[in-house]
Amino acid sequence: MSHTIAPVLGEATIQELRESVRGDVVTPADDAYAEACRVWNGAHDSHSPALVVRCIGAADVISAVGFARSNGLTIAVRGGGHSVAGFSTVDDGIVIDLAPMRDVRVDPAARRATIGGGAVWADVDHETQAHGLATTGGLVSTTGVAGFTLGGGIGWTMRKFGLACDNLAAADVVTADGRLVHASDTENPELLWGLRGGGGNFGIVTQFEFDLHPLGPMVYAGPIFYPADAAHDLLQAFREWAGDAPDEITALVNLTTAPPLPVIPEEWHGKKVAALIAASTGPADKGDTLVRALRGVAQPIVDLLGPMPYHVIQTLIDPLWPKGIHAYYKATNLARLDDELIDRLCAIHLATPGPQCEIHIHQMGGAVARVADGATAFAERSMPFVLNAVTGWHDPHADTAHREWARTTIAAASDASTGCAYVNFLGDTDAARTAYGEETYARLVSLKDAYDPTNVFHLNHNIEPTAARS
Numbered sequence: 001m002s003h004t005i006a007p008v009l010g011e012a013t014i015q016e017l018r019e020s021v022r023g024d025v026v027t028p029a030d031d032a033y034a035e036a037c038r039v040w041n042g043a044h045d046s047h048s049p050a051l052v053v054r055c056i057g058a059a060d061v062i063s064a065v066g067f068a069r070s071n072g073l074t075i076a077v078r079g080g081g082h083s084v085a086g087f088s089t090v091d092d093g094i095v096i097d098l099a100p101m102r103d104v105r106v107d108p109a110a111r112r113a114t115i116g117g118g119a120v121w122a123d124v125d126h127e128t129q130a131h132g133l134a135t136t137g138g139l140v141s142t143t144g145v146a147g148f149t150l151g152g153g154i155g156w157t158m159r160k161f162g163l164a165c166d167n168l169a170a171a172d173v174v175t176a177d178g179r180l181v182h183a184s185d186t187e188n189p190e191l192l193w194g195l196r197g198g199g200g201n202f203g204i205v206t207q208f209e210f211d212l213h214p215l216g217p218m219v220y221a222g223p224i225f226y227p228a229d230a231a232h233d234l235l236q237a238f239r240e241w242a243g244d245a246p247d248e249i250t251a252l253v254n255l256t257t258a259p260p261l262p263v264i265p266e267e268w269h270g271k272k273v274a275a276l277i278a279a280s281t282g283p284a285d286k287g288d289t290l291v292r293a294l295r296g297v298a299q300p301i302v303d304l305l306g307p308m309p310y311h312v313i314q315t316l317i318d319p320l321w322p323k324g325i326h327a328y329y330k331a332t333n334l335a336r337l338d339d340e341l342i343d344r345l346c347a348i349h350l351a352t353p354g355p356q357c358e359i360h361i362h363q364m365g366g367a368v369a370r371v372a373d374g375a376t377a378f379a380e381r382s383m384p385f386v387l388n389a390v391t392g393w394h395d396p397h398a399d400t401a402h403r404e405w406a407r408t409t410i411a412a413a414s415d416a417s418t419g420c421a422y423v424n425f426l427g428d429t430d431a432a433r434t435a436y437g438e439e440t441y442a443r444l445v446s447l448k449d450a451y452d453p454t455n456v457f458h459l460n461h462n463i464e465p466t467a468a469r470s
């Protein structure tokens with residue numbers, strides 16, 4: 001890449017920023033620039049920020065926000081860099097990158113973890129599992145705690161421990177006007193409400209406090225792969241089983257293509273399959289009883305559901321989703337999974353433009369649904385399933401076909417949709433109002449008006465402040 005420093009910023013101005021932060025300030029003139037620009041989603045990797053500031057602490061974040069505002073730079077905030085919609089990079093603006101802030105400290109007695117704003121789930125699992133503790137994290141361990149939690153956080157332990165945002169007890173936040181505020185149940189509680197699902201709209205979280213729960217090291221978890229022609233029966237059985245399943249177990253069905261992994265018989269590599277993937281927070285040796293009703297649905301290709309270390313299920317699919325892959329997701333909350341929808345999903349499954357086109361049907365309920373609708377900004381809680389059309393590809397020319405396939409998948413579910421969606425599963429940038437629903441959106445706008453009335457933090461599923469609309 002050949003770049004020059006954006007014309008608005010002279011070297012002297014950048015030097016001022018360098019002197020006001022402990023972390024690195026990376027400009028197009030630096031060798032480190034190309035790597036500093038990289039985000040996980042290769043479809044959004046061509047952006048050229050004017051600066052990337054790698055923050056080491058809250059003071060750096062405050063300086064970077066002040067610098068951006070003084071110089072009229074658009075701010076992109078980066079935690080783990082996994083934004084599917086590409087929010088954590090920007091052309092000609094400033095990337096406030098919290099990647100150096102990955103410290104995780106566990107208080108085993110209080111069952112609490114303090115977690116830096118740039119940590120990824122691998123960092124958290126590593127520190128918490130040393131004490132036999134865990135909190136709800138992502139299905140891929142390189143995903144950032146920040147974006148994941150601020151959007152909601154769907155993971156393997158959610159039906160027992162709640163979503164990631166339900167375990168968020170407190171946070172330190174740098175606001176648009178450069179203050180560091182604390183949000184908890186007793187201090188700025190409305191801000192905490194908004195951080196539990198409202199995304200990065202209200203400020204930059206420099207530190208999270210999470211509740212932890214006893215778990216592991218062994219859990220009962222893993223996938224069972226069935227031939228695609230069993231998908232219909234599997235989904236019907238999954239639907240019947242899901243409603244009565246105990247909180248210990250969280251499962252999803254993934255209509256996908258068998259990846260070329262050594263654990264899958266070679267003759268199935270590249271063929272359409274239906275996978276049941278589940279994890280239990282209960283005793284590892286009792287897991288079988290929880291899934292017996294599903295196991296017999298068809299002759300599996302391979303059954304890998306059994307006792308395994310928690311850190312293994314947390315990292316199992318990491319190799320399939322490496323940094324640089326192009327990706328697009330589209331999702332909707334499902335009010336029901338009826339036979340007609342199952343028929344449509346099974347047909348769409350067979351007509352994918354590439355091998356990494358996956359239809360995920362997440363089982364919800366349990367602890368997620370016991371939080372009252374509206375009690376957090378992740379407002380809708382009662383849907384039994386979340387449908388996510390997940391696509392990944394490497395050839396840039398395959399972009400349109402993958403996006404269209406994901407959109408077709410979600411459109412096929414429109415009559416079973418609740419109308420709302422989980423923002424972290426949306427690859428489009430403009431979907432916030434419909435995703436949250438009118439009531440929650442209105443409350444989020446009031447919070448945005450209080451904390452960011454001029455929309456300094458707008459590279460996110462944006463809650464537009466009132467002033468920006470008039």
Ligand SMILES: Cc1cc2nc3c(=O)[nH]c(=O)nc-3n(C[C@H](O)[C@H](O)[C@H](O)COP(=O)(O)OP(=O)(O)OC[C@H]3O[C@@H](n4cnc5c(N)ncnc54)[C@H](O)[C@@H]3O)c2cc1C
Nearest residue numbers: 079080081082083088117139144146147148154200205460
């Ligand atoms: C491979 C992969 C697997 C995934 N698996 C799951 C899953 O199992 N469950 C699930 O629920 N979701 C999952 N997701 C979606 C994921 O939750 C979102 O992409 C999430 O936004 C990623 O967070 P991040 O910090 O890595 O992203 P980033 O790209 O760094 O940021 C995403 C958004 O959060 C904001 N943000 C980041 N850091 C901060 C901060 N410190 N303070 C304030 N705002 C901040 C950014 O401005 C941006 O708007 C997955 C995504 C990918 C790519």
